[in-house]
Amino acid sequence: MSTWIRSVFMGALLSFMLFIALFTLWFFAFPPDNWSILWEKEIADLPFILFALILCLMIGSVFGLITGLGMKKQFKMIISFLSELEAGRHTNTFTEKPAAPELQQIWDRLGKLNKQQTEQIKIFQKTANERAENHEKQVQAMVSLERQRLARELHDSVSQQLFAASMLMSAINENEEIPEAIHKPLKMAEETIHQSQLEMRALLLHLRPAALKGKSLKEGIEELLSELVHRVPLNVSWKLEPFQLPKGVEDHLFRILQESVSNTLRHAKAEQLDVLLIKREDLAILRISDDGIGFDIGKTKAGSYGLQNSKDRAAELGGMVKIVSLPNKGTRLEVRIPLLDGDSGGGKS
Numbered sequence: 001m002s003t004w005i006r007s008v009f010m011g012a013l014l015s016f017m018l019f020i021a022l023f024t025l026w027f028f029a030f031p032p033d034n035w036s037i038l039w040e041k042e043i044a045d046l047p048f049i050l051f052a053l054i055l056c057l058m059i060g061s062v063f064g065l066i067t068g069l070g071m072k073k074q075f076k077m078i079i080s081f082l083s084e085l086e087a088g089r090h091t092n093t094f095t096e097k098p099a100a101p102e103l104q105q106i107w108d109r110l111g112k113l114n115k116q117q118t119e120q121i122k123i124f125q126k127t128a129n130e131r132a133e134n135h136e137k138q139v140q141a142m143v144s145l146e147r148q149r150l151a152r153e154l155h156d157s158v159s160q161q162l163f164a165a166s167m168l169m170s171a172i173n174e175n176e177e178i179p180e181a182i183h184k185p186l187k188m189a190e191e192t193i194h195q196s197q198l199e200m201r202a203l204l205l206h207l208r209p210a211a212l213k214g215k216s217l218k219e220g221i222e223e224l225l226s227e228l229v230h231r232v233p234l235n236v237s238w239k240l241e242p243f244q245l246p247k248g249v250e251d252h253l254f255r256i257l258q259e260s261v262s263n264t265l266r267h268a269k270a271e272q273l274d275v276l277l278i279k280r281e282d283l284a285i286l287r288i289s290d291d292g293i294g295f296d297i298g299k300t301k302a303g304s305y306g307l308q309n310s311k312d313r314a315a316e317l318g319g320m321v322k323i324v325s326l327p328n329k330g331t332r333l334e335v336r337i338p339l340l341d342g343d344s345g346g347g348k349s
Contacts, residue, residue: 217245282340287334
C-alpha cells in the first residue's frame with residue numbers, strides 16, 4: 001500500500017473513531033428525548049446521523065490525503081538522493097529539506113554520508129593521479145637514461161667509424177693517380193659517408209638534447225650554434241636580442257630550435273642556416289630558416305618532416321608555429337609566443 005493511500009485510510013479511520021467518541025459523549029451529556037430525530041432529521045436529503053458520519057470521513061480523508069502527499073514528496077526527495085549516491089553522482093544541489101523532524105535526521109545523515117564519500121573519492125583520485133605522475137616520471141627517467149646510453153654508444157662507435165671512413169675517403173680522393181672511372185664512385189661514396197655523418201649528428205641531437213642548465217635562452221642558443229659551426233660544414237648565422245623570458249618558455253623555445261636544427265641536418269641538405277630571436281611588443285619570436293631543398297607543404301604532412309613536436313610545444317605556451325617552405329628554395333619556421341604582463345621577469349638576460 002502506497003504512502004498516500006495509507007494516510008487517507010488512517011485519516012478516515014481516525015475521523016470515524018473521533019466521530020463515535022464525540023457522538024457517545026454528547027448523548028451521555030445531553031440524552032435526547034426522541035432518538036428518532038437522528039434519522040428523521042435530514043440534511044442534503046441525507047439523515048442527520050449519516051450526513052455527520054460522511055462529513056467526518058471526508059474531512060479525515062482530505063486531511064490524510066494532504067498529509068500523505070506531503071510525506072510522499074519528502075520520501076521521493078530521500079529516494080532521489082539515495083539514487084544519486086547509488087549511481088556515484090555526489091551532489092550538493094538538494095538544498096530543500098524534509099519538513100518532518102524524523103526525515104530531517106535521515107536527510108542530515110545522508111548529507112554527511114555524501115560528504116564523506118565525496119572526500120574519499122577525492123583522496124582516491126588524488127592518490128591515483130600521484131601514482132600515475134610518479135609512474136610517468138619513472139618512465140621518462142628510464143627513457144632519458146636509455147637515450148643517453150644509446151647516444152654514448154653511437155658516438156663512441158658508429159660516429160667514430162664514420163669519421164674514420166670520411167678521413168680515409170678524403171685521403172683516397174686526393175690521390176691524383178686514381179683513374180677517372182674509379183674516382184667518380186669514390187667521390188659518391190665520400191658524399192654518402194658525409195651525409196651519414198650529418199644524419200648521425202642529428203640523431204645524437206635527438207637522443208641527447210642539450211639543456212640550458214641555468215643559462216639564458218640567448219646563451220644556450222649561442223653555445224649550440226657555435227658548437228654546430230665547428231662540427232658540420234654549414235654556414236650558420238644568428239641574431240639574438242637579449243631579453244628575459246620565463247623559464248618554461250625558454251626551455252620550450254630551446255627544444256624547438258634543437259628540433260628544427262636536427263631536421264635541417266637530416267633533411268634539408270642546406271648550406272646556410274639562419275636563426276633569429278627577437279621580442280616585438282608582447283610577442284617572443286624565434287625564426288629558423290635554411291636554403292635547403294625544402295618541401296611542398298600541400299603534399300607533405302608537417303609531422304613527417306619532424307615538426308609536430310615543435311607545434312605541440314608552441315601550443316602548450318599558447319603560441320603558434322608558421323612554416324613556409326618551397327621545393328629547392330628552403331624552409332622557414334617561425335614561432336610566436338605571446339608574453340603576458342610579468343612574463344618577462346622569469347629568466348636571465
